[in-house]
Amino acid sequence: MNDTSSPFGVLLVNLGTPDSPTAPDVKKFLKQFLSDPRVVDISPWIWKPILNGIILNTRPAKVAKLYESIWWENGSPLMVISQQQRDKLAQSLQTNFGFNVPVELGMSYGNPSLDLGLNKLKAQGVSKVFVLPLYAQYSCSTVAPVFDAISELHKTKRDFPELRINKEYYAHPSYIAALAESVKQHWQSKGQAEVLLMSFHGVPVRYVTEGDPYQMQCQKTAELVAESLGLSAEQWQICFQSQFGKEEWLTPATDQLLESLPEQGVKSVDIMCPAFSSDCLETLEEISQEGKESFISAGGERYEFIGCLNDSDAHIELLQQIVKQQTLGWC
């Protein structure tokens, strides 16, 4: 094999984010995202008028302000961190495999699209692609849309690479170790709170009762992290954030829990978001900023947010191990 060819490439996939923190770009992003029946699966006859008549006329301006409050000089945190993950994973694969493994990004919604990511890999001469959605827990609202989008693209092409798509890694020992290590590092610099909250993105309860394994996988991740940290049952709790719409979502809801903990005598919490592979609006604004305000104004005294795994060495090591394990036989 020469320096320029590789037997396979990696497509790192995340949800996506607006191009800028402005109402028109947020609207464009939300329109594509919230039109996906995997995300909101109520009848289009009911949903389309609500989406186009109400949500897309009110939410973008409000959410654009929130994005503005967390936006970085070089872009949306989710995008900047995804690019760092891409570059560091490529470096780590080069070191581990001893040859260049192209790594590209593709977002389920917005830019860069999955199609662009696959085209970039094709342009680098790869004929096999390992698709790695950056969600540890499988949900029909996040990972399934990646499967759907890839098979839709398949229908439109004369040729297509050989593919493997990762489904989940919620109990991977290196994922649990990376999360536990991030908590320990946080405790070393800031001290340990009375309770560690593990806040996962919520989904409608109906998705779970209809078979989505997401809640079970979140529970397992949380138990393994707590066990790895040696926490007793009173020292940790699972909760679900970012409720959207009127349906019943998984509980306990993070915002309600934060408001109720101080009156139950819990005055200090550490909070982490294991379902997010990179910090984003949902962690930096909703949990780090808004969550703190709720907890402190309800009588809490100390609130510490533990950032996502992002481009940490332990996270890149995990991704590298998943690639190695799932591409066996490809080189």
Ligand SMILES: C=CC1=C(C)c2cc3[nH]c(cc4nc(cc5[nH]c(cc1n2)c(C)c5CCC(=O)O)C(CCC(=O)O)=C4C)c(C)c3C=C
């Ligand atoms: C409409 C219902 C939603 C479901 C179901 C949902 C599941 C889900 N989402 C993530 C991760 C992310 N969500 C992000 C943004 C986001 N999510 C929803 C709604 C649902 N998510 C909305 C409407 C938005 C946009 C912001 C807003 O209008 O409030 C993001 C991106 C954040 C960014 O920085 O751009 C991520 C990542 C998971 C893991 C998940 C289910 C398991």
Ligand SMILES: [Fe+2]
């Ligand atoms: Fe979401």
Ligand SMILES: [Fe+2]
């Ligand atoms: Fe949110």
